[in-house]
Amino acid sequence: MSPGFAAPVVATAGSADPSAPLIVLLHGRGSHEKEILSLADHLPAHFAYAAVRAPIAAGGGYAWFANRGIGRPIAESLRATMDWFTGWLATVAPAGRPVVLVGFSGGAAFAGGLILDEPSRYAGAAILYGTLPFDAGVPTTPARLTGLPVLVAQGEHDTVIPRELLDRTWDYLLGESGAPAVARRDPVGHGLAAPAVxxxxEWLQDHLDRPAGRRPAGAQRTAAPGQRRDPAVAGE
Known part of the structure; x- marks a missing residue:
């Protein structure tokens, strides 16, 4: 583990099979692992879920990095916490075990940093109601995520994450990143819409259970109205 950080606190759900695909749930800023773990109740039960507590105390909860504004990590802080996280991941998911990151808000930025830093390590990532960590020491070059399945979900009325960062994330992931992306925007604010869940x-099943090349039935850019605010996704 990286100096200065305690060993990760992890809450688990789903399959106990050490070879089952591992879905790592990353909470928002000011939240904690037990909140985001409740998202697993709405996802396929035969996968393994691990909700990790971020290492930095913040706002009565925890954060993945120090920032210079909402959605803008300080590069040195992001580097330190990514190294801490990947050290833990190596102990629970050796090479060959599929790992998918699911991050909400600040956790989405952290997930984005991880896949941009080492795209070949992951089987996919869901960037939910958050931004990629642009200008924070990880590459956002063209074709960086070629072949890596990505899900993007955003709220049309999100006033927490700066709109310029949401738009930049959307454009990069659906464009020059090279990722095979599924994306949707729902008429909600900074909270998961039920259709996004x-x-x-469906996206997890599509990429971990089904033959390659199929897309989930829910793949779309917009959805019918209806907001679901889950305690699992509290925090920025």
Whole structure:
């Protein structure tokens, strides 16, 4: 583990099979692992879920990095916490075990940093109601995520994450990143819409259970109105 950080606190759900695909749930800023773990109740039960507590105390909860503004990590802080996280991941998911990151808000930025830093390590990532960590020491070059399945979900009325960062994330992931992306925007604010959760469940099955090349039925860019605010996704 990286100096200065305690060993990760992890809450688990789903399959106990050490070879089952591992879905790592990353909470928002000011939240904690037990909140995001409740998202697993709405996802396929035969996968393994691990909700990790971020290492930095913040706002009555925890954060993945120090920032210079919402959605803008300080590069040195992001580097330190990514190294801490990948050290833990190596102990629970040796090479060959599929790992998918699912991050909400600040956890989405952290997930984005991880896949941009080492795209070949992961089987996919869901960037939910958050931004990629642009200008924070990880590459956002063209074709960086070629072949890596990505799900993007955003709220049209999100006033927490700066709109310029949401738009930049959307454009990069659906464009020059090279990722095979599924994306949706729902008429909600900074909280998961129920159709987005359904799309997430279908997307996980699509990429971990089904033959390559198929897309989940929920793959779309917009959805019917209806907001679901889950304690699992509290925090920025």
């Amino acid at each position: 359904q799309t997430l469940a």
